[in-house]
Amino acid sequence: MRAASRRSGIPLAEWVDLSTGINPHGWPVPRLPPEVWQRLPEEGDGLEVAAAAYYGSSRLLPVPGSQAAIAALPELVPPTQVACVAPLYREHPHAWSTRGHRCVEPSSIEEALEGGASVVVVCNPNNPTATRLPRVALLAVAAQLAQRNGWLIVDEAFADAEPEDSLVAVAGTTAAPNLVVLRSLGKFFGLAGARVGFVFASQPLLDRLAERVGPWAVSGPAREVAKLALLDAEWQRQTRLELEGASNRLQQRLARLGPARATRLFCALRLERAEALAEHLASRGILVRAFPGLPLLRFGLWATESEWSRLDAALSQWEAR
Numbered sequence: 001m002r003a004a005s006r007r008s009g010i011p012l013a014e015w016v017d018l019s020t021g022i023n024p025h026g027w028p029v030p031r032l033p034p035e036v037w038q039r040l041p042e043e044g045d046g047l048e049v050a051a052a053a054y055y056g057s058s059r060l061l062p063v064p065g066s067q068a069a070i071a072a073l074p075e076l077v078p079p080t081q082v083a084c085v086a087p088l089y090r091e092h093p094h095a096w097s098t099r100g101h102r103c104v105e106p107s108s109i110e111e112a113l114e115g116g117a118s119v120v121v122v123c124n125p126n127n128p129t130a131t132r133l134p135r136v137a138l139l140a141v142a143a144q145l146a147q148r149n150g151w152l153i154v155d156e157a158f159a160d161a162e163p164e165d166s167l168v169a170v171a172g173t174t175a176a177p178n179l180v181v182l183r184s185l186g187k188f189f190g191l192a193g194a195r196v197g198f199v200f201a202s203q204p205l206l207d208r209l210a211e212r213v214g215p216w217a218v219s220g221p222a223r224e225v226a227k228l229a230l231l232d233a234e235w236q237r238q239t240r241l242e243l244e245g246a247s248n249r250l251q252q253r254l255a256r257l258g259p260a261r262a263t264r265l266f267c268a269l270r271l272e273r274a275e276a277l278a279e280h281l282a283s284r285g286i287l288v289r290a291f292p293g294l295p296l297l298r299f300g301l302w303a304t305e306s307e308w309s310r311l312d313a314a315l316s317q318w319e320a321r
Contacts, residue, residue, distance in 0.1 A: 001287060010285045016307045017300070019289045021127070021158065021266040023243065024303035026190015027229040036220040045220075047227040051198055054230040055183065059172040061206045062218045062226070066157060066182040066197035067091060072212045073153065073180070074099040076205065082119040083112035087128060087294060089155060092121045109133070109141055118150040124165065125158045128291060128298045130261040130268040135165050142176045153180045160188030160236075161243050161264035172202035180205065187265055188239070189229050195219075196226040240264065246301050253312065254299065256319070269297045277318060284314045 001019070005012045052058040063069050070091050074082075079100045084093040086105035096119070097103040106112045112120045120141060125132050142152040159166050160183070171181040181200040186192035196218055199209060218226075229235075243264040250267045254260035258271045271277060274297045278290040289298040302308045 004282055004287050008282060008285070014285050016286045016302065016310055018302065018311070019287045019298070019300060020192075021263075021298065021300045022187055022192050023161075023190035023239070023265060024301055025239070025242070027225075027232065027235060027239075029191075029225055030228070032221055032224055036224045039220060041216045041218060041220040041223050045223055045227065047218075047223045047230075050227045050230040055166075055198065055200070056169045057171065057200055059200055059203060059206065061199045061201075061210055061213075062223070063197050063199055063209075063213055064217050064219075064222075065186065065192075065195040066155065066184040066199075068195075068213055068217070069182055069197065069199045069209065070095050070155075072209060074101055075212060076208050077101070077119060077151070080118040081116060082121065083115060083117035084121045085109055085112055085123075087126075087291065087296075088121070088123045089127050089157070092123075092155065096121070109137070113141065113144055118145070118148060119153065120145060120150070121153045121155070123155045123157070124167075125156075125162070125263045127155075127158060128266075128268055128289065128296060130263045130266065132165060135167060138167060139170070139176060139179075142179045146176075146178045149178075151178050151180060152176075153182070155182045157182065157184045158187050158263050158265050159183065161240055168200045171200035172205070177202050185226055185229060188243075191225060191229065194222040194225050196222050243301070249308075250299060250301065253315065257315065265301065267299045269299065270295055271297060280318050281311075281314050284310070284317075286311055286314055 001015055001017050047062060051060055074096045082096040082101045082103045084105050093103045093105060145152050154167055156166055168181050170176045171179045184197040247262045247264045251260050251262040254267055254269045258269055260267050260269045272295050274295050275290050278288055278297055281288055
């Protein structure tokens with residue numbers, strides 16, 4: 001946002017930021033008790049219990065955002081071939097390739113397996129394409145990788161709004177001991193600034209990861225906010241309904257321009273002139289996410305009806321060109 005503001009000369013406060021995929025109406029953080037600021041973080045504060053109830057698994061480790069796990073996991077695996085199924089969140093291939101692994105980016109899981117990778121990384125739902133892979137298909141991949149002592153890592157950063165296909169419950173079990181699932185409170189809960197995520201995996205891997213990230217990795221205030229958010233079932237239920245309505249509305253509008261696929265937190269538009277449309281929107285103070293070399297734009301959700309009106313008007317101007 002700040003870089004776009006500097007480039008365009010449009011003041012920061014006048015922008016509509018649709019580039020992140022973060023819920024613009026995040027969980028309402030209350031006033032926190034003073035002790036969470038004054039004491040070191042404590043594991044017995046109820047966060048792990050609340051997370052286990054929400055996610056359906058106690059095989060978990062809180063981390064300072066799933067980004068911390070993305071950076072740490074490559075250091076727990078001896079150098080090997082890693083397949084990051086592309087396109088995907090760019091920090092995954094960056095983390096593996098800069099830590100001594102041979103990282104490839106196949107366009108499908110089938111290609112990844114045929115290429116002999118020992119570690120396969122996928123985003124589900126995919127960021128940025130919004131495609132989804134069914135649970136049964138991913139479990140079959142985990143089983144194949146287990147035969148070669150490999151790992152399947154599934155980044156579910158956008159799964160909270162639509163948790164039906166989540167693999168959290170089986171990660172690290174006897175059914176899928178080599179499955180690692182990453183979750184984040186940044187997107188659905190709109191708490192990206194709190195830097196709270198969870199890793200679900202077998203206990204030996206969680207123990208090694210805990211040693212790698214060190215003690216007090218998640219701050220006391222962040223732990224308290226995460227616990228309260230995870231316990232707020234009514235907010236979660238209502239928010240899923242609201243996000244579904246907004247996402248459907250956005251998908252229908254974008255479909256007038258080209259093929260549009262949606263999660264409940266963002267929509268992906270395939271368009272040959274994607275970068276030109278992104279520049280058109282930016283000239284009107286609307287920021288979306290472009291992906292160099294891909295005919296793809298990612299649109300997050302708007303915060304107000306006035307922001308929706310600005311987007312709709314800018315898209316209509318594009319259509320009229």
